[in-house]
Amino acid sequence: MTQPRKVRLMDAGQMAETVQRLAAEIMARYPAGSDMGIIGIRTRGDHLSRRIAGIIRAELGSAVKLGTVDVTFHRDDFRTRLPSPQVGPSDIPFGVDDLPLVLVDDVLYTGRTVRAAINSIMDFGRPASIELAVLVDRGGRELPVQADYLGLAHAAAANEHIQVRLEEVDGSDEVLLLEYGG
Amino acid sequence: MTEPTVSLTHLLGLEGVSAADIQILLDTGFTFREVLDRPIKKVPTLSGINVVNLFFENSTRTRISFELAEKRLSADVTNFSVGGSSLDKGEGLKDTVLNIHAMKMDAVVMRHPVPGAAVQLSRFVDAVVINAGDGSHEHPTQALLDMLSLQERFGRLKGLKVGIIGDIAHSRVARSNIFGLLTMGAEVAVCGPGHLIPPQVEALGVSVVPDVDDLLGWADAVNVLRIQRERMGAGLIPSVREYRAGFGLTNERLARHKREIIILHPGPINRGVEIDSDVADSDQAIILDQVINGVAVRMSILYHLLGPRAAG
The missing domain is CATH 3.40.50.1370 (Aspartate/ornithine carbamoyltransferase)
Known part of the structure; x- marks a missing residue:
């Protein structure tokens, strides 16, 4: 198998700026004193949500509620999918009823993961609203889902893969565009 | 990953x-x-x-x-x-x-x-x-739930000392637990009336401890098997009282051992036979966690x- 062609869409500095901007946009919507929750989608959305919540906590001094959701059990391709990252427990240590929530993921593609995450959160209660923050929107939607807070839009072709690498799991911060032959 | x-x-x-x-x-x-x-x-x-x-x-x-x-x-x-x-x-x-x-x-x-x-x-x-x-x-799913309960309680299975008390010879729960626990690196000892211990059981890597008190002195956890009353008719277990005296997990027996031993039971419980009511309801019994x-x-x-x- 030939190696894919790599293009860097975001380096560590640009990622830090982008995460900072996403946090600022969320703070503009939910100023100090607002009650809200941030929920990351396992695995990389979880780490991004921690960074965003960290910035908001530091700037506003407010206790942003932070949770994580694993969508494996809610996927619509249970029997046909490729093996995916290991399933872990969802952890939403607060009541979601009547609370505005921001869902965080690294890449928005078909929208199916977001759909599964929304369904999963609904099993915990009835939030006031759910918004979506993503680092990269690569297009290719199969469901009517869009991001409310967007880091970078990059329309990728079907033979291209967006790889978000994070310090916490991959050892470095960057976004790569991998182009496979064909 | x-x-x-x-x-x-x-x-x-x-x-x-x-x-x-x-x-x-x-x-x-x-x-x-x-x-x-x-x-x-x-x-x-x-x-x-x-x-x-x-x-x-x-x-x-x-x-x-x-x-x-x-x-x-x-x-x-x-x-x-x-x-x-x-x-x-x-x-x-x-x-x-x-x-x-x-x-x-x-x-x-x-x-x-x-x-x-x-x-x-x-x-x-x-x-x-x-x-x-x-x-x-x-009965593999029973053994897996027993192991999940032990892992939840102790954080590990490797090196854990688990005793199984009862009619080992006729128990599918005992067999599955023995296979599973040994595979996961636990130590297993069985205890019960001599004629209800299978003759070849030690070949599996299990030790036989004939005296319940010796077992309780050794084990981190014990799995108490239900005495199948249907076996009494076959003459395998002479009487409920005799069994309780010899192998029942009674308050007095547990009180003799200083350490807290975790107690499992696959259910349904014969209270007052293989386990006393107070013991089954105590904090060291994790019977409802098993459920x-x-x-x-x-x-x-x-x-x-x-x-x-x-x-x-």
Whole structure:
């Protein structure tokens, strides 16, 4: 198998700026004193949500509620999918009823993961609203889902893969565009 | 970082199942414990998948536990129970196979009085077969829930000292626990009336401790088997009082040991026979944890056996 062609869409500095901007946009919507929750989608959305919540906590001094959701059990391709990252427990240590929530993921593609995450959160209660923050929107939607807070839009072709690498799991911060032959 | 998949096609017993497979089933069991704590304790994972529970032998809690596990995964569940007495064993299993083919079932959970019945069934059906107890052979899901409960309590299985008390010779719970615990690196000792200890049991790597007090001095946890009253008629257990005096987990007996020993029981409990009421209700008994862990580990088993297979 030939190696894919790599293009860097975001380096560590640009990622830090982008995460900072996403946090600022969320703070503009939910100023100090607002009650809200941030929920990351396992695995990389979880780490991004921690960074965003960290910035908001530091700037506003407010206790942003932070949770994580694993969508494996809610996927619509249970029997046909490729093996995916290991399933872990969802952890939403607060009541979601009547609370505005921001869902965080690294890449928005078909929208199916977001759909599964929304369904999963609904099993915990009835939030006031759910918004979506993503680092990269690569297009290719199969469901009517869009991001409310967007880091970078990059329309990728079907033979291209967006790889978000994070310090916490991959050892470095960057976004790569991998182009496979064909 | 791909999802670990089990190498098993069916779950027929724990004999020969690898430590890696057991660990995957236990780890996902903990994940399903979280699902069971949600306000809505149900996920759509097995939506559209058909599971039949075939019970050729009486069972309440195992059958309900499987049914709950299946429903909480959104599977379509069919129950089929027959009283043991009305069963013509040879013909019964053949008809079972034909019916499962006709009903296009994806998975069969079967309890059967004949040892090896699940193995036999798995040779002839396309469906995933899960053994819910076959005679005195194996009861793998019970052993997995016992191990999940021990791992939850102690944080490990390796090096754990586990005693099993009761009628070892006729117990599928004991057999499955012995296989599973030894594979996971635990130490196992069995204790019970001499004629109910199988003669070859030490060859499995298990030690025999004839005296309950010696066992309690050694063990971190003990699994107290139910005394099957139906065996008393056969003359295997002379009387309830005699059994209690010799092997019952009584308050006085436990009080003689300073350490807190964790107590498991597969249920249903004969209070005042193999275990005293106060002991069964004490904090060191994790019998009700076993019940919830039973649902979680059965969800894990269904999830892994019915999920995507490793790319091959």
